[in-house]
Structures are given as C-alpha cells and as structure tokens.
Amino acid sequence: MAGVIPGPGKIAGGLNTADVVRSMSLDAGHAKTAEAVDDVATGTSTGIRQRTWGLSARVDPTVTFEEYVYWAEVEREIEHEDNKKFNAKRGPRNLTNIIKGRFSTGKSDEQKQAEQEQERRERERAAQSLDEDKRTDDKHMMHVAAPGSPNDAIRVTDEEWRTAARALRTASWGTIFYLVTTDILGWSSCPFVFATVGYGAGVALYIVFGLFAGFSGYAIWRVFLGLDSSRYPMLSFGDTYFRIYGSKARHFINVTQSVQQFFTVAVLILGNSTTIAQINKSQICFVAVMIIVMVVGMVVGSIRSLQRLGWLCNASVWLNIVSFIIIMYASNNNAIDYEVVTKSTLIKTIEPVKTFAGQPPAQYQQQATGFASQFNAVDSMVYAYSGALLFVAFLGEMRNPWDFWKGIFLAQTFICFVYLLFGAYVYSNFGQYSASNIGNVIQPYSLQTAGNVLSLLTGFIAVFLYFNIGMKTIYLEVFQEIFHFPPITTNKGKVMWYALGPVYWILAFIVAAAVPNLSGIVNFVGGLFGLNFTYTFPGLMFVGYLVQRGAALPGEGFDPVTGQTTRLDTGVKRWLRGYKKYFFLNTFTSVYVLCGLACSGMGTWAAVEGLIAVFGPGGTVATSFGCPVPV
Incomplete structure (x- = not known):
C-alpha cells in the first residue's frame, strides 16, 4: 500500500545555540559564525515548504531517511561547484604555497574585513526576520510564509543559511590526514604484538586489520556523503545511527562511545603516569604520580x-x-x-634474545599463554587501529567531504607502514623482551628520558583530545539530551561542565589505579570497545544504509515542495529488496560485522584471562592503588 509521510505545517520557533558545532569545531574562532548559523536556522525559501533545520534539526524524529538523502544529494552537488571555484581562486599548488599555507595565520586583512561585513549583514537580516516573527500572534511558533508574501523580503534565504553553515566547514584533506593520524597512531605496543604472535602472523594481521580499518573508514565516508547536509548536519557517530536505525540506537552508540572514551582517558592516565615515574626513577609513589596527572588533566580539561x-x-x-x-x-x-620487563610481565628469567617466525612458546609469552595470548595481540592491534568513532566529527569539519578518502588513505597507509617497520625492527633487537611499555625498556637513561618526555607530550595532547571530545559527548548527548541539563554555553551549563569534569577525571583515575597494567587494560578496551567501534559498528551502519537506499522504488522519495515523503510499501519485503539490490556488498559487510562481534567476544575474554594471569602468582609487582611502579 502506498504511503505518504507528511511534512510539518509549522516551524518551531525556539532557536538553539550552536554549542554542538562550537564544541566539535577545529577552530573555536568560528564561534561568531556558529551564532549566525543559529540565528538564520529557520526561514522560508520561495516555493519550498520548510521545516526547522540546522543544528536543532539534526536529530529531528519527523525527518525521514528520504529527506536526509534528498538534501545530501543537493549538498554534494553544491560542494562540488564550490570546490571548483575554491581551487580556481587558490591557484595551482606548489611546495612554496603549501608551506606558506601551513604556517600562515589565516586570511588577509581584506578577506577578514569582507567576511566580517558579510557576517554583520547576515546577522542583521536574521534579526529582522526574528523581529517580524515576534510580532505574530503565535509567540511560540513561526509560521511558513506563503511564496511571494511581504515577509519574503526579510526572511533568510536558503543561500544565506547555507553560506553561514558552510563557513564552519574549513578543514582540508591534509588536515584530516593529521587528525586521523593523531587519533589512531599508537605504535608503542607493536613490538609486543610481534613478541606475542611472531613475524609471520604479526605482519599479516597488521596488514589485514589495516585494510579492514580502511573499509570501515570507507563505509563511514559513504554514509556521511549520503545523509549529511547543511540543513541536517551530522556531527557525531551517533547521528548516523539515528538516521538509519532511530533514536534508541543513537542513545546506545552515544553511551557506548562515552564509556570507551572514558576508558581511553584511563589508559592515558596510566601510560603518562608510568612515563613520569620512569623519568623520576620511581622516587614518588606511583599512586601519587597518577594523582598529579589527574589534577593536570582537570586543569587542562x-x-x-x-x-x-x-x-x-x-x-x-x-x-x-x-x-x-x-x-x-x-x-x-x-x-x-x-x-x-620482569616487573610488568610473566617473563622472569634473563636469557638470550630470541625471535620467532610463528607463535613463540609459552615461556616467552608476556601476558598470557595459549589461545588467549594470540587474542591479546589482536586486542592490542585493534586498539592501535581504533579511532573510527571520530571520523564523522572530522568529516563534519571538511570543506569538501568528497576528499576525505585522500586523507584517510594516506593516514591508514602511513600508520600501517609505521606499525610494521617499528614493530618488526624493535622485535628483531629485543625479542621476547619487547614489552608494551617499550619506551621504558630502552637504555641508556638519557635516551629513555628523551623518548619519555616526547611520549609524555603526545600523551597529554591525546588526553586533551579524548577528554574534551569524550566529556562533551557525555554532556551533550547524555546529560543534556536525556537528563535535560542546561546547554553548555549558558551560565548554568558552564557550571555543570566545570563540576562534572573533575568527577570524570576522578573516575578515570580510579580505573587506572585499580588495574595498573598497561597491556591488560589496553587489551580490554581494545577487545570490548575498540574492535566494535572500528569494525562492527561501521559495518552495521553501512548495511542499514545500503538496505534503505536499495529499497527505494520508482515514484518514491521526498518532495521538497510539499514536504512529503512517499513510500510504496513497508516491512520485510522492502528490506529484502534493499538487501538484494547490493547483495554482494551487503553480504560481505554482514559477514564483516559478525566476524567483528566474534573477535570482540574472544578478545574481551582473552584480555580478562591475561589480567588474571598477570596479577596472579609470579605476575606484576604492581598492586591496586599501590606505590610500586608497574614497569
């Protein structure tokens, strides 16, 4: 039976602030533009019936999948034209202007003045529109103006809205390369992986999991291009699940993402504390060092x-x-x-360095033995490739999202090369003593200190990145949306932010201090969260997207004039048709998802077994909330 899903007859008049974009933006200097975006987020374009759109509409349950797709297609066409104009204006690229571009402070004075003047005009025009709406009889709703009405002259046009919204998207694919590399690159555990599985499996698994991670990036990119637009922007991983599976799926993803990023902060606290303890030669109680790191994190965070x-x-x-x-x-x-090595692993004897092409014997395993040891290596490998949950936020910052593939391809290739080179080289020299905290295993002390200082700097950058985004995800998607906390830009919201931040750090400290074993906690986070967010969830998202795209029949779709969506059928028949449309890709991705779930289950089990072994008799000297340094 044919079905028509009606669009709204009125537009909600409450204008929200742009704190979501500001919080995720690469450059907070766009805050004024973000405010302008909100000021023009509602209005009517001649001949097109509008609903509320913009930041406040990105999770509007009345927007259909077909409407997201329609405006995404329009957005991609406009982006393509804008990018051609941008490239023509910029001129040909060479080494000189690339270097100047990387170190320039931004735009010329003339460009800044012109943009400021344009911004001022847009805000004045938006203010006029708001004043006009406030004079209507209905103080709570903004009615759609009929085409050709006097209000058209003062209402914000679609082009003005889009100009303001697009001003927030400035990142190039080169910036994406650095962001993805920073987000994912974690080479320190690579020698440990080779020491656990040997040369052959180590090389093969890093390449295979790297290719799979690239496929996940491709899936997220395809979904973003198909569903994102200036009208309905996507800013987080949960937004994709909302548009494909609904609000409950989005809440699940957001809560799970928040938990993963919380554990990631705990891992970074433990890693940075271990580094500091090594630098000061364990002269300070290890728990005290972790408290110092926690306090620094509170201040920076x-x-x-x-x-x-x-x-x-x-x-x-x-x-x-x-x-x-x-x-x-x-x-x-x-x-x-x-x-x-002897303090933090199961290896207690000093022998000549030994390397293996296949799986090393049990006496040379650091974290666990048998099958569990192999999956501990897989967990570390997955953790090293994890980071896909931030790809949507990165895509939402791009001037031309079509170019995302360039940044992700170069980043994943570079990351895989670094992992193979570093892991195999250090394993060749250190053999079974290639611990996960490899920076603390090297000598002399001067080189160890130099490496640890650099590691500390990058570690704190990572702490800042993950806490900032993780805490904002929790606040915006959980506390603000589910528990109705005030917006983060209001005075009450700022107070709540400053109050919840220390609680976040204290809880992360408790986790890190309770389980002071870097390999163990990394493997646990990698198995339970990293593997699913890197492989399972992107695949599941992609299947849902392809099925809905493939299910469309001729005559179906969104009508921008009436605001109605037409579907000719519903139910299982529709989803089977959608699955068959991209049968091979859907089947491959479905198997990919199932393999991800299986690996997650076995990896989590292996991580727990490893923690039991390393904290049992003959394991690490570290204790929960104790002074001994777990190195």
Whole structure:
C-alpha cells in the first residue's frame, strides 16, 4: 500500500545555540559564525515548504531517511561547484604555497574585513526576520510564509543559511590526514604484538586489520556523503545511527562511545603516569604520580574549546615520529632494561634474545599463554587501529567531504607502514623482551628520558583530545539530551561542565589505579570497545544504509515542495529488496560485522584471562592503588 509521510505545517520557533558545532569545531574562532548559523536556522525559501533545520534539526524524529538523502544529494552537488571555484581562486599548488599555507595565520586583512561585513549583514537580516516573527500572534511558533508574501523580503534565504553553515566547514584533506593520524597512531605496543604472535602472523594481521580499518573508514565516508547536509548536519557517530536505525540506537552508540572514551582517558592516565615515574626513577609513589596527572588533566580539561587543535595534532604526529626513531636507535645500539620487563610481565628469567617466525612458546609469552595470548595481540592491534568513532566529527569539519578518502588513505597507509617497520625492527633487537611499555625498556637513561618526555607530550595532547571530545559527548548527548541539563554555553551549563569534569577525571583515575597494567587494560578496551567501534559498528551502519537506499522504488522519495515523503510499501519485503539490490556488498559487510562481534567476544575474554594471569602468582609487582611502579 502506498504511503505518504507528511511534512510539518509549522516551524518551531525556539532557536538553539550552536554549542554542538562550537564544541566539535577545529577552530573555536568560528564561534561568531556558529551564532549566525543559529540565528538564520529557520526561514522560508520561495516555493519550498520548510521545516526547522540546522543544528536543532539534526536529530529531528519527523525527518525521514528520504529527506536526509534528498538534501545530501543537493549538498554534494553544491560542494562540488564550490570546490571548483575554491581551487580556481587558490591557484595551482606548489611546495612554496603549501608551506606558506601551513604556517600562515589565516586570511588577509581584506578577506577578514569582507567576511566580517558579510557576517554583520547576515546577522542583521536574521534579526529582522526574528523581529517580524515576534510580532505574530503565535509567540511560540513561526509560521511558513506563503511564496511571494511581504515577509519574503526579510526572511533568510536558503543561500544565506547555507553560506553561514558552510563557513564552519574549513578543514582540508591534509588536515584530516593529521587528525586521523593523531587519533589512531599508537605504535608503542607493536613490538609486543610481534613478541606475542611472531613475524609471520604479526605482519599479516597488521596488514589485514589495516585494510579492514580502511573499509570501515570507507563505509563511514559513504554514509556521511549520503545523509549529511547543511540543513541536517551530522556531527557525531551517533547521528548516523539515528538516521538509519532511530533514536534508541543513537542513545546506545552515544553511551557506548562515552564509556570507551572514558576508558581511553584511563589508559592515558596510566601510560603518562608510568612515563613520569620512569623519568623520576620511581622516587614518588606511583599512586601519587597518577594523582598529579589527574589534577593536570582537570586543569587542562576545563578548557571547553578545541581551538588550534589542528596545530596540536600536527605537532603530535612529528613528536611521535621522533620518539619512535629514538627507540629504534636505542634498541639497535644499547642493552635492554630487563628489570622493567620482569616487573610488568610473566617473563622472569634473563636469557638470550630470541625471535620467532610463528607463535613463540609459552615461556616467552608476556601476558598470557595459549589461545588467549594470540587474542591479546589482536586486542592490542585493534586498539592501535581504533579511532573510527571520530571520523564523522572530522568529516563534519571538511570543506569538501568528497576528499576525505585522500586523507584517510594516506593516514591508514602511513600508520600501517609505521606499525610494521617499528614493530618488526624493535622485535628483531629485543625479542621476547619487547614489552608494551617499550619506551621504558630502552637504555641508556638519557635516551629513555628523551623518548619519555616526547611520549609524555603526545600523551597529554591525546588526553586533551579524548577528554574534551569524550566529556562533551557525555554532556551533550547524555546529560543534556536525556537528563535535560542546561546547554553548555549558558551560565548554568558552564557550571555543570566545570563540576562534572573533575568527577570524570576522578573516575578515570580510579580505573587506572585499580588495574595498573598497561597491556591488560589496553587489551580490554581494545577487545570490548575498540574492535566494535572500528569494525562492527561501521559495518552495521553501512548495511542499514545500503538496505534503505536499495529499497527505494520508482515514484518514491521526498518532495521538497510539499514536504512529503512517499513510500510504496513497508516491512520485510522492502528490506529484502534493499538487501538484494547490493547483495554482494551487503553480504560481505554482514559477514564483516559478525566476524567483528566474534573477535570482540574472544578478545574481551582473552584480555580478562591475561589480567588474571598477570596479577596472579609470579605476575606484576604492581598492586591496586599501590606505590610500586608497574614497569
């Protein structure tokens, strides 16, 4: 039976602030533009019936999948034309202007003045529109103006809204390369993976999981291009699930994402504390060091914007490169600090260095033995590739999202190369003593300290990134939406932000202090959360998207004039038709999802088994909330 899903007859008049975009923006200097976006977020374009759209409509339950698709297609066409104009205006690229672009402070004075004047005109026009609406009899609703009415002259046009909204999207694919690399790159556990599974499986698994991580990035990119628009922007991983599976799925993703990022902060607290303890030669009680890191995190984390995050990420990438070069040099030219390994792993004897092409024997395993040891390596590998949950936020910052594939391809290729090079090289030199906290295993102390200082800097950049985004995800998507906390830009919202931040850090400290084993907690987070967000959830999202796109029949779709969506059938028959439309891709992705779930279950089990073993007899000297350093 044919069905028509009606559009709204009125437009809600409550204009929300742009705190969501401001909180996720790469450059908080766009805050004024974000306010302008909100001021013009409602209005009527001649001949097109409008609903509320913009930031406040990104999770509007009355918007259909077909409407998201319609406006996304329009958006992509306009972006394509805008990008051609941008490239023509910028001129050909060469090494000189690329370097100047990376180190320039931004736009010329003339450009800034012109943009400020344009912004002022848009805000004045929006204010006129609001004043006109306030004079209507209905103080709570904004009615759609009929085409050709006197109000058309003062209402904000679709082009003005889009100009204001697009001003928030400025990131290039080069910026995405640095963001993705900073988000994902975690090479320190690579030698541990090789020490656990050997050369053959190590190389094969890093390549295979790297390709799968690339496929997940491709899936997220396809879904974003198909559903995002200036009218209905997507800003977080949960937004994709909302548009495909509904509000309950979005809440599940947001809560799970918040928990994962919370555990990631706990991992970073433990890692940074271990580094500091190694630098000061364990002269301070380890719990006291973690408290210091927690307090520093509270202070730094109180900053609510991510201004100049691109520069921080850029610096973090190069600091990472210098750090692992130091470790590679030290591993080839200096002895091993065996005490670090014997204190934190199951290996207690000092023997000649041994390497293996296949799985090393049980006496050379650091975290667990047998089948569990292999999945501990998989967990570490997955954790090293995790980061896909931020891809939607990165895409939402791009001037031309079509170019995302360039950034993700280069980033994933670079990351895989670094993992293979670093892991195999250090394992060749350190063999079974290639612990996950590899920076603490090298000698002499001067090189160890240099590497640890660099690691500490990149670690705190990562802490800032994950706490800031993780806390905002919790506040915006959980506390504000579910528990109706005040917006983060209001005075009450700021108070709640500053109050909840320390609670977040204290809880993360408790987790880190209770389980002071870096490999164990990394494996647990990787198995339970990282694997699902990197492989399972993107695949499940992609299948749902392809099924809904494939189910469309001729004559179906969204009508922008009437605001109605037409569907000719519903139910299982429709979804089977959609599945068959992209049968091979849907089948591959479905198997991909099932494999991800299976690996997650086995990986989580292996991580728990590893923690039981390492904290049992003959394991680590570290204790929960104790003074011994777990290195």
